[in-house]
Amino acid sequence: MKRTLAALTLAATAASALVTGIASAADPMVIKFSHVVAENTPKGVMANKFKELVAERMGDKVVVEVYPNSQLFGDDKVLEAMQLGDVQLAAPALSKFSRYTDQLALYDLPFLFQDLDAVDRFQQSDTGQAMMGSMQKKGLIGLGYLHNGMKQLSSSKPLRVPADASGLKFRIMSSEVLEAQFEAVDATPLKKPFSEVFTLLQTKAIDGQENTWSNIYSKKFFEVQPYITESNHGLLDYLVVTSAEFWKGLPDDLRGDLKAALDEAIAYGNDIARKKADEDRAAIIASKRSEVIELTPEERAQWVQAMKPVWKEFEDEIGADLIDAAYAANQQ
Numbered sequence: 001m002k003r004t005l006a007a008l009t010l011a012a013t014a015a016s017a018l019v020t021g022i023a024s025a026a027d028p029m030v031i032k033f034s035h036v037v038a039e040n041t042p043k044g045v046m047a048n049k050f051k052e053l054v055a056e057r058m059g060d061k062v063v064v065e066v067y068p069n070s071q072l073f074g075d076d077k078v079l080e081a082m083q084l085g086d087v088q089l090a091a092p093a094l095s096k097f098s099r100y101t102d103q104l105a106l107y108d109l110p111f112l113f114q115d116l117d118a119v120d121r122f123q124q125s126d127t128g129q130a131m132m133g134s135m136q137k138k139g140l141i142g143l144g145y146l147h148n149g150m151k152q153l154s155s156s157k158p159l160r161v162p163a164d165a166s167g168l169k170f171r172i173m174s175s176e177v178l179e180a181q182f183e184a185v186d187a188t189p190l191k192k193p194f195s196e197v198f199t200l201l202q203t204k205a206i207d208g209q210e211n212t213w214s215n216i217y218s219k220k221f222f223e224v225q226p227y228i229t230e231s232n233h234g235l236l237d238y239l240v241v242t243s244a245e246f247w248k249g250l251p252d253d254l255r256g257d258l259k260a261a262l263d264e265a266i267a268y269g270n271d272i273a274r275k276k277a278d279e280d281r282a283a284i285i286a287s288k289r290s291e292v293i294e295l296t297p298e299e300r301a302q303w304v305q306a307m308k309p310v311w312k313e314f315e316d317e318i319g320a321d322l323i324d325a326a327y328a329a330n331q332q
Contacts, residue, residue: 028058028059028060028061028062028063029061029062029063029254030062030063030064030065031054031062031063031064031065031088031089031258032065032067032072032086032087032088032089033047033050033051033064033065033066033067033087033088033089033090034067034070034071034072034073034078034081034087034089034090035047035066035067035068035090035091036068036069036070036074036075036092036194037068037069038068038069038218039066039068040218041214041218042146042147042148042214042269042270042272042273042276043091043146043148043238043269044068045268045269045272046091046146046265046266046268046269046272047066047068047091047265048066049264049265049268049269050064050066050261050262050265051064051065051066053261053264053265054258054261057257057261058254058257058258058261061254062254062258064089067087072086072087073086073087073090075090075092075093075096076096078090078092079092079096079097079099079100079140079241082140082241082242082243083139083140083243085243085245085246088242088243088246089143089240089241089242090240090241090242091146091238091239091240091241092238092239092241093148093173093236093237093238094107094108094235094237094238094239095107095108095173095174095175095177095178096173096174097135097140097239097241098174098175098176100135100138100140101134101135101138102317102318102319103131103134103318103319103322104131104134104239105175105176105177105314105317105318106131106318106319106322106323106326107235107237108175108177108178108181108234108235109177109234109310109311109314109318109323109326110181110184110233110234110303110304110307110308110310111233111234111303111304111307111308112234112235112311112323112326112327113150113235113326113329113330114232114330115150115232116147116149116150116274118329118330119147119235119237119329121329122325122326122329123145125325125329127322127325127326128145128326131322132144132145132239135241136244139243139244139245140241140242140243140244141241141242141243141244141247141248142239142240142241143240143241143242143247143259143262144239144240144262144263144266145237145238145239145240145266146237146238146239146240146266146269146270146273147237147238147269147270147273147274148212148214148215148236148237148238148273149212149213149214149235149236149273149274149276149277150212150232150233150234150235150236150277151210151211151212151231151232151233151234151235151236152210152211152212152213152216152228152229152230152231152232152233153165153170153208153209153210153228153229153231153233154201154208154209154210154211154216154221154222154225154227154228154229154290155168155170155207155208155225155227155228155229156168156204156207156208156225156226156227157207157226157227158227158229158291158293159208159227159229159231159293160229160293160295160299161299161302161303162184162185162186162302162303162306162307163185163186165182165185165186165187165208166185166186166187167186167187167188168187168188168207168208169187169188169190169205169206169207169208170182170187170188170189170190170206170207170208170209170210171189171190171191171192171197171200171206171208171209172189172190172191172192172209172210173191173194174191176314177310177314178210178234179191180310180313180314181234181307181310184306184307184309184310185303185306185307190206192206197209197219197221198219198220198221198224201221201224201225202224208225209221209225210233210234211236212236212277213276213277213278213280213281213284214273214276214277214280215236216228216280216284217280217281217283217284218280222284222287222289222290223287223289223290225290226290226291227290227291227293228284228290228291228292228293229293229295230292230293230294230295231295231300231303233303233307240262240266311323
């Protein structure tokens with residue numbers, strides 16, 4: 001009798017485990033997308049669009065969870081977390097990848113691209129696409145470029161020619177290229193967290209900063225900076241990135257569907273970025289809180305002449321062929 005009961009119990013347990021296993025196998029895969037900005041930014045809009053597209057097309061297979069405003073990780077920790085499997089997608093600024101590859105420092109070079117059209121041409125070229133795979137040996141794969149926009153210079157004094165920046169302190173992201181860029185005009189670059197910039201400007205601990213129109217407007221930098229020089233001297237873009245182990249471990253059909261949804265979401269986000277740049281520039285001018293300085297061709301040429309030697313300084317690290325290919329995108 002005891003043996004019969006034991007056998008029945010064992011059979012019931014096995015059946016229960018089998019049912020649980022089947023239910024577990026039927027559960028959708030969860031993809032955590034971590035980023036550091038608000039949901040109404042181009043990056044935030046793109047992440048939510050990706051979540052919506054996946055829900056529409058793959059709801060029974062995949063669920064995307066979006067964590068904005070550094071709810072999970074900041075840009076300084078998210079790549080490490082990704083390699084540990086704690087998050088599957090992120091979109092840090094291109095400057096944040098210096099520990100993993102020298103190639104992406106290309107995008108920090110001053111006056112390399114004339115406008116976002118040139119950036120698009122290069123990023124969609126075979127060379128630009130190949131750069132996204134430059135971190136595979138470090139366990140990361142780039143899946144797509146996302147725009148924020150071209151950078152402008154804000155300051156406590158008018159900046160028309162490079163000599164006007166001499167002796168001033170500018171906040172920068174952690175980037176050796178950006179450091180060299182400001183040193184080239186005899187200014188002092190200071191690496192500070194983005195979250196501290198408004199207070200540093202307000203208290204005059206720094207004299208200026210470089211950023212896109214959308215960041216200058218959304219973070220209210222224009223309220224504490226009397227001058228903004230429309231320099232378009234650099235690029236602030238992001239790279240949507242994932243773990244090589246995670247991405248390569250997906251079934252081919254699932255990976256293909258996810259990439260298609262992501263490409264569509266990135267295109268949507270890039271559209272938003274362009275519109276937002278124009279709208280936020282107009283809003284700053286309308287506020288009359290900050291004077292927008294438009295450089296003459298002669299003035300801009302002086303900035304280019306002063307900062308262009310930075311290209312040569314980092315040519316060996318980045319690759320002269322990459323720099324030449326990126327610059328050629330301006331002429332197409």
